[in-house]
Amino acid sequence: MRPLALLLFLWVTAIPARAEDLVSGLSQDQIRITSNYTGTDLTVFGAIEGIEPADANATRDVVVVIRGPDADMVVRRKVRIAGVWINRDAMALRDMPTYYSVASSRPLAKIASRETLERYQIGVANVQPESVGTHNPAKAEPFRVAAIADRAHAGLYLEDTSVEFLGNSLFRARVPIPATVQRGEYTAEVLLFRDGNVVSAQSTPLYVDQFGFERRLFNFAHRNALAYGLTTVLMAGLFGWLSSLMFRSRS
């Protein structure tokens, strides 16, 4: 929903501006998780089109935002009770992205105002849930900050300045997709800034999924759970039996 709304907004606001436009692509539109998957780097590349020669030296910035599938999160705060640390306060954050990375050509604070960055949820600190489990947003704030810190610690919320310009109009960014990402639909959004304003944006879907043997095992475990459980037990039983044979040959 959000990328679509953003695009619509941009389409409406960007038309009157000069006809500078973005063309961008991804090194792969599908990330295949297989048995030796340990994470990968996604390359986002593109070009700014329609730069007027007289205007070639203006400050342009490119920001690449990749968001993973949204999920509900529950954040709990520990309190010390009788010497033991116990989870007491809990806060539900609904529809937080499970993966979020932003790459920019310069530090974000230099590209646009804080308000703009907050509005477009650009920057790890500006990631917002769709809604929270309280009517008092101030109460949810420390939990949101804690969730972001937790995701960042897990390497799933990233922020860097890896967008490189190759000449005036070509750019490239390398975004790490770690091994712990969830399967699902991702969006790669490329935003072009001029003087602190978004003048163009492009959004590309990206799919992360398991393939081959892993996919089959996952499907087996979910669609035929009883047979899967029995298979696991049989496998364990076989090993146990083999092991007992080895014991016998020794003694």
Added chain:
Amino acid sequence: MEIYLPIAEMSVHWLIILGLGAVVGFLSGMFGVGGGFLLTPLLIFYGIPTSIAVATTSSHLTASSLSGAIAQWRRRAVDFKMAAVMLLGGLAGTVLGVTLLGLLHRSGQSDLVISLLYVVMLGSVGGIMLNESARSLLALRGGAPAPARRRSGHAWIHGLPFKLRFRQSRLYISAIPPLGLGFVVGILSALMGVGGGFIIVPAMIYLLRMPTNVVMGTSLVPIVVVTAATTILQAVQNYSVDIMLALVLVAGGTIGAQFGVRMASRLRGEQLRLLLAILVLIVAARLLYGLVATPGVLYSVAVGGS
């Protein structure tokens, strides 16, 4: 080389997992316990999600306890009647345990309760074993014969109804204590990802006063069935059994157990029990420290609403 675990949705270093399985297999071969009390915390420490660690350890325990049970059965050291009574209690306990785990998970207290259970269980069992084995070792050193085991048992156990004759154990006792023991094992298996051998074996020796030579084999039979049932229940209800993780762990365990058994034949029973007691107490102390030490991060995040 890393392998990707399709259910845990993460990649792990397979040599480390194989090594974990081998170390735990070594200890279980040496001490004759399943080693779940070590394996589950180690897997969680490595970064495997708690629910997957608990569920997958069950299948590892099925393998190691089955291999032990077959070996004991060849020595005719299994009291199948006693095992069947304990198994009945065990299956009831498993169902209750899986339900309890779901309730605790939703309230956000599962980690706390599981840790507390570990500390209390391991602390008390380790303490008792340490006391017993240290005393008999001291007695041996003093030249006195090891104190003879009393055959009488505890008086209150003999007052219970539903008495059954267990020929192989040379016991005539009520069915309630073995049923209760099985029940406890079932709950522990589901809740803590352990077989429960570290509770059930001392309880059979000190509480039921079973002859030591049939205790091991008899305790393994309900553990095999209960851990197998737990694996299947967890797979069906929580989709939390990772077969790739199980495969590597079990393979490591099979190798490790071989060396463990050879090591055990070189040590005295009392020495083995003393070592096991120390190991159990170390794990308990580590978990207790985790409960009382000020955490680096006060917040914990659960993804997926659970």
